[in-house]
Amino acid sequence: MSSYHLDHLGYLETEAIHVMREVAAEFERPVMLFSGGKDSICLLRLAEKAFRPSDIPMPFLNIETGHEFPELLSFRDRRAKELGAKLIVRTVDDALKKGLATQAPGEISRNKLQTPALLGAIEEFQFDCAIGGARRDEEKARAKERFFSFRDSFGQWDPKNQRPEIWNLYNGRLNPGENMRVYPINNWTEMDVWEYIKREQLAVPTIYFSHERECFRRGGQWLPLPPSHTDASQPDPYAGARPKPNEPVKKLVVRVRTIADMISTGMIESRADSVDDIIGEVAAARVTERGSRADDKASEAAMEDRKKAGYF
Amino acid sequence: MPNTQHPIELLRFITCGSVDDGKSTLIGRLLYDSKNLMEDQLEALEKSADLTGGGQINLANLTDGLRAEREQGITIDVAYRFFATPKRKFIVADTPGHVQYTRNMVTGASTANLAIVLVDARQGVIEQTRRHTYISSLLGIPHLVVAVNKMDLVDWSEARFQEIRDEIESFLPRLGGFRDVKFIPLSALNGDNVVDASAHTPWYEGPTLLGHLETVHIASDWNLGTFRFPVQWVNRPNDPTDKTLHDFRGLSGQIASGIIRAGDPVVVLPIGLKTTIKEIRHYQDSMPTAFCPxxxxxxxxxxxxxxxxxMIVGIENLPGRSSDLQARVCWMNQRALLPGKKFFLKHTxxxxxxxxxxxxxRINMGTFESEPNPPALAMNDIGVIRLKTAKPLVFDGYSxxxxxxxxxxxxxxxxxTVAAGMLTAPTEEAKPEYTDFAI
Structure with a gap:
């Protein structure tokens, strides 16, 4: 192979950097979604590569469901601080209080409620573009995504009428109220993400590595035992998400493969305690990454329906 | 298991052809036979087979990800799939066969190294075959595979395969552009010659489809010729605390072609000033050399x-500079293109x-002849147009x-986005106005 040849990670990296710089150049008020998860960790390194020695020319935004793994939040805050970036946090709780969102009766997961909270934040800060770490290989509705994904003034995705996206010429033009979602790592697979984390020696939250945790079995998955409810003056935020008497709690050696929040993330039993181990595990995996997420299991079109409504 | 020890090449390909030629089934088969399907994906397939398919697994359901697609049993928009073998990584764009979704095929084709055009062995070459082969050539995809599918339904007839091959080879010279062309007889439904060689085609001596995808030479697909660097973003740090950055002024972008070394002379266009590259930066590194892409x-x-x-370019083979342009376009909007209409044009x-x-x-897809002076270009038409831009473009010919x-x-x-355009080569080079600006 000639020395003027990029390997697959080099190709994916240059494609993503190009996309990020297009955002910085073409939008007035872009924002980058950063949860502290592995995909958005890669986004941050790509942003450093795209913009250094300048500052990353956009703030970070995270929408909390209120059920986050504490390890993830502290990692998120630390990383934003290290990079000197402004981190904006908005919560599903706020959206509920402001009446932007209403919980469906009987539903415990707040995954769907992230959508109105996200749209509320976009409105509040007048963001015209939000960069996210979604990938086409995650799910089949996402497999149809463009790099620049147009959303109308209701934040909706119209999959039957997407803008053609040709060469590397992205059309970022918007009318007032409309906005763009941009996915620089669209073409990355789960394996690419871990190989990039290894190559760039990126830190990740400890919950990706094997650890002991109390879990209980529900819906064919090992769910983490939520933190205990101490403040009796407040309603239990994990009501409904605690083990029932017929769901015995077991101490297991587990890790997360993909992170939603504590209610929707299945833990996988694993002894992988290094990035190399994880790469080995991903290579040998016989189920997809999203196989451990309750939010995607609802129906064959679960993701498509949420995306049409404005979900990431 | 993917090899992480040495660099692995990435091949991007599209599958195209008419509706029901079996594109989505072929991708499903490639993923299935190369062990790139996961248990939960198979489980979901089996579930939908029990519910709607009378127990028969439908491999096309793997890529047809939208509700409307599954309802109608067609592909509406490009679906991207990813798989890997020990030899290469692959990104597949499964593109729609319906004429009305040709724009989505163009989306998939514009970034591909290789196109697989499927032909139903029973139907033979139809207009969509010609259209998709034409678009693949128009967009400059270097490698073409003609996959003659459903060979089981014509009793694995070598004569039928040869007939289809002859017909396509008769019009290929008029298209030009492909660096290599491969014809492969297969059955996507049964898996013959997709990943595993078929026992039904003793008369066929070529590789299986996957064998070809793993070995076709793609190392020279990127343009390492003349240096071209469209400036994408001006990098001016605004950090009052760091004195070393006070005077930093970098020009960020992606190298569109060629190789550049620190110290190389360059010309900045359209202003036409000559200077040299002081430093090439990538994140924290200063690099002696950089190359496309x-x-x-x-x-x-x-x-x-x-x-x-x-645009920053090498001092030899300068690009053209003009506001009068000729281009081939693929028109992608329901409102037809009429002369006199104003647009935004995004170039680099x-x-x-x-x-x-x-x-x-306008190109007649049946004959590939040019029909002069069309009154309009309708959706999915391909034609040659002239444009005038408000400001001159610095450009090269698409070829x-x-x-x-x-x-x-x-x-x-x-x-x-209403058209994809490919510029005709400029008639004269952009003349720098001040050629002897100090080096």
Missing amino acids: QSVTLCLAHDIDISRGD TQTVQAVVTTLES TNRLTGSFILIEQGSNA
């Missing part, structure tokens, strides 16, 4: 006023206003440079 930041020896949309990293002055010709020779047209008001 790397994204880098260039620092120049002179402080020249440069902004997004300008700049957007300018442009007016379509003349429709010179020599895919990235500096291409543009899109954006409709004003709706902001819809």
Whole structure:
């Protein structure tokens, strides 16, 4: 192979950097979604590569469901601080209080409620573009995504009428109220993400590595035992998400493969305690990454329906 | 298990052809037989087979990800799939067969190294076969595979295979552009010659489809010829605490073609000033050399006023510079293109206003002949047009440079992307005005 040849990670990296710089150049008020998860960790390194020695020319935004793994939040805050970036946090709780969102009766997961909270934040800060770490290989509705994904003034995705996206010429033009979602790592697979984390020696939250945790079995998955409810003056935020008497709690050696929040993330039993181990595990995996997420299991079109409504 | 020890190449390909030629089934088969399908994906397939398919697994359901697609049993938009073998990584764009979704095929084709055009062995070559082969050639995809599918339904007839091959080979010379063309007889449904060689084709001596995808030579697909660098973003740190950054002024972008070394002389266009590359930066590194398609930041020896949309080029083989342009376009909007209409034209990293002055010709897909002076270009038509831009473009012909020779047209008001354009080579080079600006 000639020395003027990029390997697959080099190709994916240059494609993503190009996309990020297009955002910085073409939008007035872009924002980058950063949860502290592995995909958005890669986004941050790509942003450093795209913009250094300048500052990353956009703030970070995270929408909390209120059920986050504490390890993830502290990692998120630390990383934003290290990079000197402004981190904006908005919560599903706020959206509920402001009446932007209403919980469906009987539903415990707040995954769907992230959508109105996200749209509320976009409105509040007048963001015209939000960069996210979604990938086409995650799910089949996402497999149809463009790099620049147009959303109308209701934040909706119209999959039957997407803008053609040709060469590397992205059309970022918007009318007032409309906005763009941009996915620089669209073409990355789960394996690419871990190989990039290894190559760039990126830190990740400890919950990706094997650890002991109390879990209980529900819906064919090992769910983490939520933190205990101490403040009796407040309603239990994990009501409904605690083990029932017929769901015995077991101490297991587990890790997360993909992170939603504590209610929707299945833990996988694993002894992988290094990035190399994880790469080995991903290579040998016989189920997809999203196989451990309750939010995607609802129906064959679960993701498509949420995306049409404005979900990431 | 993917090999992480040495660099692995990435091959991007599209599958195209008419509706029901079996494109989605072929991708399903490639993933299934190369062990790239996961248990939960199989489980979901089996579930939908029990519910709707009378127990028969439908491999097409793997890529048809939208509700409307599964309802109608067709592919509407490009679906991207990813798989790997120990030899290569692959990105597949499964593109729609319906004529009305040709624009989505163009989306998939514009970034592909290789096109697989499927032909139903029973139907033979039809207009969509010709159209998709034409578009693949028009967009400059270097490698073509004609997959003659459903060979089981013509009793694995070598004569039938040869007949289809002869017909396509008879019109290929009129298209040009492909570096290599491969014809493969297969059955996507049963898996013959997809991953595993078929026992039904003793008369066929070539590779299986996957064997070809793993070995076709792609190392020279990127353009390492003349240096072209459209400036994408001006990198000016605004950090009052760091003195070393006070004077930093970098030009960020992706190298569209060629190789650049620190110390190389370059010309900045359209202003036409000559200078040299002081430093090539990538994140924290200073690199002696960089090449297409790397994204880098260039620092120049002179402080020249440069902004997004300008182009830094090598001193030999200068690009053209003109506001009168000729281009082949693929029209992608329901409202037909009429001469006189104004658009935004996005070329490399700049957007300018442009007016379509003349429709010179329209390609007849049946004959590949040019029909002169069409009154309009309808959706999915391909034709040659002339444009006038509000500001001159610095450009190359698409046949020599895919990235500096291409543009899109954006409709004003709706902001819809309505055309993909490929520029005709310039008639004269951009003349730098001050050639002897100090080096």
